Amino acid sequence: MADRSSVTVGVLGSYGGRNVGDEAILTAMLGRIRAQRPDAHVVLFSRNPDHSRTAHPDVEVVGWEGVCRERISEHLRRLSVLVLGGGGILYNTEARRYLRLVRTAQDLGVPVFTYAVGAGPLTDEADCAWIRATLSDAAEVTVRDEESKLVLEEAGLTRPVSVTADPALLLEPGDGGAELLRAEAVPRGVRLVGMSVREPGRAAEHLDEEGYHQLLANVGDFLVHRLDAHVVFVPMERDDMRHAHAVVSRMADADRCTVLHGNYRPQQVLDIVKELDLAIGMRLHFLIFAALAGIPLLPLPYAGKVFDFAQQIGAPALRGVVRETAGLLLAEVDRLWDERPARAAHTAARTASMRLRAAQTADRLLGYLDRTAPRPLIDSTVPTAASATG
Known part of the structure; x- marks a missing residue:
C-alpha cells in the first residue's frame, strides 16, 4: 500500500508580533505551500500564539519564546523541514534567539531551509558565530536582497547564498x-x-x-x-x-x-x-x-x-x-x-521582475520537499471513479 503520510513543514520567523510586513510574508509563503503541496501540515512557531491562531486558524501554532529546549524539541522532531524566514530577523542580538532554535532542530536531524531571509545590521561577534555555525549546515540559504547576502558574507558565512526577493511581492491587491x-x-x-x-x-x-x-x-x-x-x-x-x-x-x-x-x-x-x-x-x-x-x-x-x-x-x-x-x-x-506616469510604468516593469524572483524561493523549497519528502501516491488498490463505473 502507498505511503499516505504528509510532509510536516515548520515555519520560524518574526510571526505573531503584529507587524503587517511580517504577516504579509507569512501569508504569501503559506499560500504558495498550500497551492503546490496541499498534503503539507504546517507548524507555525509564533511569538504570540493567540494572535497567530486567530490570523491563521488552519495551521498548527506553537509558542517558542521562553520555552525550554526539551519541550520545543517535541515539536521540532516531527518536522520534515524547518523554514527560517523570511523577513529581517538576522540582526544584532536578535539573530541568536532564532538560531538557537535552528541549532536545536539541526541537532535532531531536521534540515533547515532559509526562506528569503533578511540580514543586518550584523556586527556582534556572538551573532556572527551563530550565523556561521547554523547556516553553514542549512539545506539551502536564500536571502531577499543583495545587502543581506553581503551581511552574511561579512559575518563569515562561506557557503553559497542565493538572492531571490521578498515573499510579500507575491500578494495580489484587491478592491476592498x-x-x-x-x-x-x-x-x-x-x-x-x-x-x-x-x-x-x-x-x-x-x-x-x-x-x-x-x-x-x-x-x-x-x-x-x-x-x-x-x-x-x-x-x-x-x-x-x-x-x-x-x-x-x-x-x-x-x-x-x-x-x-x-x-x-x-x-x-x-x-x-x-x-x-x-x-x-x-x-x-x-x-x-x-x-x-x-x-x-x-x-x-x-x-x-x-x-x-x-x-x-x-x-x-x-x-x-x-x-x-x-x-x-x-x-x-x-x-x-x-x-508619475513614467515612474509608475518603470516601477511596474521592475516589480514584475522582482515577483518572478520571489516565486523562485517557493519553487526552491517545494523542489527540496519533492526530493526529500515525495508527494503521497494514490493507492492503486482503491478503485477510482472511472474504474468503478467502467
Missing part, C-alpha cells in the same frame, strides 16, 4: 480599500498621499527621532500645499501610530491628515494602499505594497534593506531620513509627482 478608508473617515474625491513612519530601534539605530519627525512634517505640509492632497499615515506596526501622531503634531496643516487606527490584515493594508495616488515612506513592506498597487513611490531609507529595495525598484535611492536636507527631499517629492 475604498470601503476601509471610508470607515476611517478619510475624505473622498481628493488626492491621497500615503506616508509610513517607524520607530527608532535596533533595526534603525541611526534615526534621530525628533529630527525625522520634523523632516516628515515638512514633507506633509508640502504635500498639502503643492498637491492639495490629504495625507494618510499607514501604520505597519501599532507603535507606528505614535510616531505618525508625532509627525502630525508638527505640521501646520494637521487637519489635512488621517492616521489609520484599524487593526488590518496584510491584504487589507495592500487594498488601502491601492487607493492612494502617491506613497512616501520608511517601512519596507509599505513600499512593497505601493509597488504592487502600481502607484508612484518614494522610499525614505533608514536601513540597507530599504535602500536596496529602492535600487531594485528603480526609485530614487535617497538616504532620506538620515542624510538629506528638507530642501532636497521636497524637490524629490515634487519631481516624483511631475514624473
Whole structure:
C-alpha cells in the first residue's frame, strides 16, 4: 500500500508580533505551500500564539519564546523541514534567539531551509558565530536582497547564498480599500498621499527621532500645499501610530491628515494602499505594497534593506531620513509627482521582475520537499471513479 503520510513543514520567523510586513510574508509563503503541496501540515512557531491562531486558524501554532529546549524539541522532531524566514530577523542580538532554535532542530536531524531571509545590521561577534555555525549546515540559504547576502558574507558565512526577493511581492491587491478608508473617515474625491513612519530601534539605530519627525512634517505640509492632497499615515506596526501622531503634531496643516487606527490584515493594508495616488515612506513592506498597487513611490531609507529595495525598484535611492536636507527631499517629492506616469510604468516593469524572483524561493523549497519528502501516491488498490463505473 502507498505511503499516505504528509510532509510536516515548520515555519520560524518574526510571526505573531503584529507587524503587517511580517504577516504579509507569512501569508504569501503559506499560500504558495498550500497551492503546490496541499498534503503539507504546517507548524507555525509564533511569538504570540493567540494572535497567530486567530490570523491563521488552519495551521498548527506553537509558542517558542521562553520555552525550554526539551519541550520545543517535541515539536521540532516531527518536522520534515524547518523554514527560517523570511523577513529581517538576522540582526544584532536578535539573530541568536532564532538560531538557537535552528541549532536545536539541526541537532535532531531536521534540515533547515532559509526562506528569503533578511540580514543586518550584523556586527556582534556572538551573532556572527551563530550565523556561521547554523547556516553553514542549512539545506539551502536564500536571502531577499543583495545587502543581506553581503551581511552574511561579512559575518563569515562561506557557503553559497542565493538572492531571490521578498515573499510579500507575491500578494495580489484587491478592491476592498475604498470601503476601509471610508470607515476611517478619510475624505473622498481628493488626492491621497500615503506616508509610513517607524520607530527608532535596533533595526534603525541611526534615526534621530525628533529630527525625522520634523523632516516628515515638512514633507506633509508640502504635500498639502503643492498637491492639495490629504495625507494618510499607514501604520505597519501599532507603535507606528505614535510616531505618525508625532509627525502630525508638527505640521501646520494637521487637519489635512488621517492616521489609520484599524487593526488590518496584510491584504487589507495592500487594498488601502491601492487607493492612494502617491506613497512616501520608511517601512519596507509599505513600499512593497505601493509597488504592487502600481502607484508612484518614494522610499525614505533608514536601513540597507530599504535602500536596496529602492535600487531594485528603480526609485530614487535617497538616504532620506538620515542624510538629506528638507530642501532636497521636497524637490524629490515634487519631481516624483511631475514624473508619475513614467515612474509608475518603470516601477511596474521592475516589480514584475522582482515577483518572478520571489516565486523562485517557493519553487526552491517545494523542489527540496519533492526530493526529500515525495508527494503521497494514490493507492492503486482503491478503485477510482472511472474504474468503478467502467
